[in-house]
Amino acid sequence: MRTLLKITLLFSLLALPAGAADRLKIVATTADLAAIAAAVGGDAAEVTAVARATEDPHFVDAKPSFIRLLNQADVLIEGGAALEAGWLPPLLDSARNARIAVGAPGRIVASDAVQLKDVPPRLDRSLGDVHPYGNPHYLLDPANGGLVAGAIARGLCGADGPHCDAYTANAARFTAALDAKMPEWQQALAPARGQKIVSYHKNFDYLAERFGLEVVGNLEPKPGIPPSPTHLADLVPRMQAAKVRAILIEPYRERQTPDFVANKTGAQIVVLPIMPDGRDYIAFIDHDVRTLAKALAPS
Amino acid sequence: MERLGISRPPAMLAVVVLAAAPSMVRAQGTPVEQLRQEIESMRKQLQQMQKKLDEQDTIIRKLSKEPAAPPATATAPPAPVSPPPPAVAKAPEPWSPTAPIRVLSGSRGYLNLSFDGLADAGWSTAPDVTALQRGDHDPLQRGFTIPNAEIFLNGAVDPYFTGAANIVFKLDEDNETSVELEEMYLQTSSLPWNLQVKGGQYLTEFGRINQQHPHAWDFVDQPLIIGRMFGPEGLRNPGARLSWLLPLPFYSELLGSVQNSHGGTAFPFRNAEEELFGRTPIERNVRGPGDLLYTPRWVSSFDLTDSQTVVAGLSGAFAPNASGRHTYTQVYGGDVYWKWKPSWQSGGFPFVSFQTEALGRRYEAGASNGLPREVLNDWGLYSQALYGFTQRWVAGLRGDWVSGDSGAFKADENRADRFRASPNLTFYPTEFSKLRLQYNYDHGQLLGDDSSVWLQVEFLLGEHAAHKF
Numbered sequence: 001m002r003t004l005l006k007i008t009l010l011f012s013l014l015a016l017p018a019g020a021a022d023r024l025k026i027v028a029t030t031a032d033l034a035a036i037a038a039a040v041g042g043d044a045a046e047v048t049a050v051a052r053a054t055e056d057p058h059f060v061d062a063k064p065s066f067i068r069l070l071n072q073a074d075v076l077i078e079g080g081a082a083l084e085a086g087w088l089p090p091l092l093d094s095a096r097n098a099r100i101a102v103g104a105p106g107r108i109v110a111s112d113a114v115q116l117k118d119v120p121p122r123l124d125r126s127l128g129d130v131h132p133y134g135n136p137h138y139l140l141d142p143a144n145g146g147l148v149a150g151a152i153a154r155g156l157c158g159a160d161g162p163h164c165d166a167y168t169a170n171a172a173r174f175t176a177a178l179d180a181k182m183p184e185w186q187q188a189l190a191p192a193r194g195q196k197i198v199s200y201h202k203n204f205d206y207l208a209e210r211f212g213l214e215v216v217g218n219l220e221p222k223p224g225i226p227p228s229p230t231h232l233a234d235l236v237p238r239m240q241a242a243k244v245r246a247i248l249i250e251p252y253r254e255r256q257t258p259d260f261v262a263n264k265t266g267a268q269i270v271v272l273p274i275m276p277d278g279r280d281y282i283a284f285i286d287h288d289v290r291t292l293a294k295a296l297a298p299s
Numbered sequence: 300m301e302r303l304g305i306s307r308p309p310a311m312l313a314v315v316v317l318a319a320a321p322s323m324v325r326a327q328g329t330p331v332e333q334l335r336q337e338i339e340s341m342r343k344q345l346q347q348m349q350k351k352l353d354e355q356d357t358i359i360r361k362l363s364k365e366p367a368a369p370p371a372t373a374t375a376p377p378a379p380v381s382p383p384p385p386a387v388a389k390a391p392e393p394w395s396p397t398a399p400i401r402v403l404s405g406s407r408g409y410l411n412l413s414f415d416g417l418a419d420a421g422w423s424t425a426p427d428v429t430a431l432q433r434g435d436h437d438p439l440q441r442g443f444t445i446p447n448a449e450i451f452l453n454g455a456v457d458p459y460f461t462g463a464a465n466i467v468f469k470l471d472e473d474n475e476t477s478v479e480l481e482e483m484y485l486q487t488s489s490l491p492w493n494l495q496v497k498g499g500q501y502l503t504e505f506g507r508i509n510q511q512h513p514h515a516w517d518f519v520d521q522p523l524i525i526g527r528m529f530g531p532e533g534l535r536n537p538g539a540r541l542s543w544l545l546p547l548p549f550y551s552e553l554l555g556s557v558q559n560s561h562g563g564t565a566f567p568f569r570n571a572e573e574e575l576f577g578r579t580p581i582e583r584n585v586r587g588p589g590d591l592l593y594t595p596r597w598v599s600s601f602d603l604t605d606s607q608t609v610v611a612g613l614s615g616a617f618a619p620n621a622s623g624r625h626t627y628t629q630v631y632g633g634d635v636y637w638k639w640k641p642s643w644q645s646g647g648f649p650f651v652s653f654q655t656e657a658l659g660r661r662y663e664a665g666a667s668n669g670l671p672r673e674v675l676n677d678w679g680l681y682s683q684a685l686y687g688f689t690q691r692w693v694a695g696l697r698g699d700w701v702s703g704d705s706g707a708f709k710a711d712e713n714r715a716d717r718f719r720a721s722p723n724l725t726f727y728p729t730e731f732s733k734l735r736l737q738y739n740y741d742h743g744q745l746l747g748d749d750s751s752v753w754l755q756v757e758f759l760l761g762e763h764a765a766h767k768f
Binding site (some may be wrong): 052054055056058059061062063064065067068071085087088089090093094095096100102103107129161224225226249251252253254 | 455461464487490493494544547548549550552598600601602605608610623638640641642643644645646647653683690691730731764765766767768
């Protein structure tokens with residue numbers, strides 16, 4: 001019995017976060033989650049992102065170095081809503097890390113904290129590569145950034161109790177800073193309120209809703225399907241009728257189609273990063289809001 | 300419980316703690332007084348937690364009553380001192396972040412199910428296409444071939460295991476349907492010390508291509524060296540595999556597999572179904588553990604730069620063969636994969652990849668049919684390069700070469716020199732379908748020269764698991 005207890009103790013020690021004295025190792029699937037996690041984790045955590053900030057987050061390679069990264073992680077923060085479905089499952093399959101298994105304290109699913117838009121009423125791939133659980137690009141709405149920070153703080157408290165107070169305080173500070181910026185952002189985009197815009201992919205819907213812009217179309221005929229001449233022939237007159245002034249695209253998109261549509265309609269191409277690249281989350285939103293405000297300013 | 304003055308969930312926690320307490324007392328021999336003190340301190344902690352929760356509840360309730368966004372208009376910017384837009388205001392009704400919104404609840408089952416269909420159409424200058432195409436999932440004849448219709452099932456069995464099955468249907472040259480249980484295995488998900496065990500029937504982890512199902516191939520057919528070393532079906536058999544993720548700063552994994560060594564899916568081993576190298580096979584029973592198939596593999600990977608990754612592996616496969624009572628086969632292999640995918644990739648494009656595998660086999664052939672006992676050495680390699688030059692389009696080029704030393708049995712189509720060059724072009728309308736056009740130029744010591752053109756179509760239904768790198 002005593003031996004059994006010793007073995008159990010030994011195992012529970014092994015199950016503790018590796019190097020508990022060191023900083024908590026947080027792996028976030030994308031750069032936006034990593035930026036928020038860095039704000040919440042503060043000095044108690046070190047944060048690494050899997051996907052590069054500049055790449056298409058739907059098509060990340062499941063590189064073996066990520067297996068090592070996930071094997072060492074104390075906490076995994078995923079965006080959820082099937083954004084990482086194409087690359088995270090095989091990595092986790094090989095990572096053999098119980099600390100970040102589904103349901104473990106070290107597994108944080110950020111989409112659980114927000115209300116997702118565009119949950120399809122039915123699943124049918126003839127409608128394109130529709131995300132089955134709703135649009136996963138929710139972090140371009142800064143209000144969702146605050147919700148996710150709260151969820152991350154709760155998750156980190158579960159995984160690393162001793163630093164719970166610090167995480168909670170950091171999240172509160174982060175949310176307060178966001179809330180303080182919000183009127184500023186609302187004011188910057190106030191002149192553009194009600195304006196109609198077009199985006200390449202359904203990446204900017206949350207941002208548009210937060211600031212009262214109306215997305216009247218996408219360059220993609222259906223999610224994940226490249227623009228076709230038929231679709232553009234339909235879209236261009238609709239854009240002209242709606243007086244669309246901006247086409248929002250991600251930095252990694254091809255420019256041929258946006259250029260063509262911009263030429264036809266007189267709309268301006270606005271390249272908006274969808275992930276913070278080296279910036280913190282608030283500075284990233286600030287950059288996007290100001291870029292958008294400048295593009296939509298009354299001429 | 301009421302005496303503790305806390306609401307239900309923390310109280311339940313306390314009950315759990317109390318229930319666990321007696322065993323702790325026995326185990327550690329703690330005096331009751333000390334335990335009481337501990338409970339007292341826990342009670343205080345719980346009360347503090349409850350207070351915090353209540354505070355948060357109040358905040359949430361307050362926030363969800365406030366309007367969604369300030370009624371900002373173009374003419375009236377919000378006053379700088381007005382309350383900031385609430386963070387949770389998007390929810391139409393009071394909603395607690397601790398109660399996650401469940402979308403599509405119930406529609407996602409415990410099992411991922413998918414179906415993959417592959418069809419080939421084309422022509423070859425060789426009237427007997429199977430003389431050129433030795434793989435069971437290759438085009439088999441002029442005209443049309445259905446080489447692979449695959450049902451894939453997988454999911455978590457319980458907290459300890461995941462399970463997967465791969466059931467493949469295919470049509471032969473006479474349009475007879477055959478069914479194969481290609482894979483069926485259980486894999487551990489929570490072993491300590493970075494270990495993982497897999498058991499069942501599975502594609503042996505030898506090199507790269509042997510682990511892949513036909514729909515994951517980058518070419519219409521399997522490389523010549525794989526067919527020559529492991530036969531038309533590749534190497535797979537019932538068995539068990541242990542893998543260890545090495546505690547190194549880079550990815551490095553050691554795998555060891557023990558499988559049955561007989562049958563057509565263990566082609567160069569105790570395979571009594573096929574006459575190999577002129578020898579009539581004999582039925583060899585398993586006399587001891589040494590008669591099973593052992594396959595060690597070591598694979599490592601490095602990120603050369605942010606956008607370049609290399610994976611390299613070494614494999615071996617060892618088991619007796621069916622040409623004699625005391626004859627053995629050893630197969631060795633080395634594989635390298637390199638991929639470049641820039642940090643600005645969109646939809647997975649552009650990319651460039653290079654993959655090569657070299658294999659060598661030492662086969663102790665027994666004396667049979669007037670042929671002497673001798674050692675036959677065979678080797679070969681394939682190299683392939685892929686260029687995803689624009690979204691949805693991939694151009695590929697593969698070179699195949701197989702050779703071996705001479706043996707007593709001449710004019711052996713399983714050992715003669717062969718060369719193949721295969722350029723191809725693939726169009727992926729989405730990641731669920733593909734159209735592939737491939738040209739094969741074949742040159743063989745015994746076969747002469749042949750040209751073939753194949754068109755391959757693939758479709759995928761359901762939720763197919765993502766592929767490994």
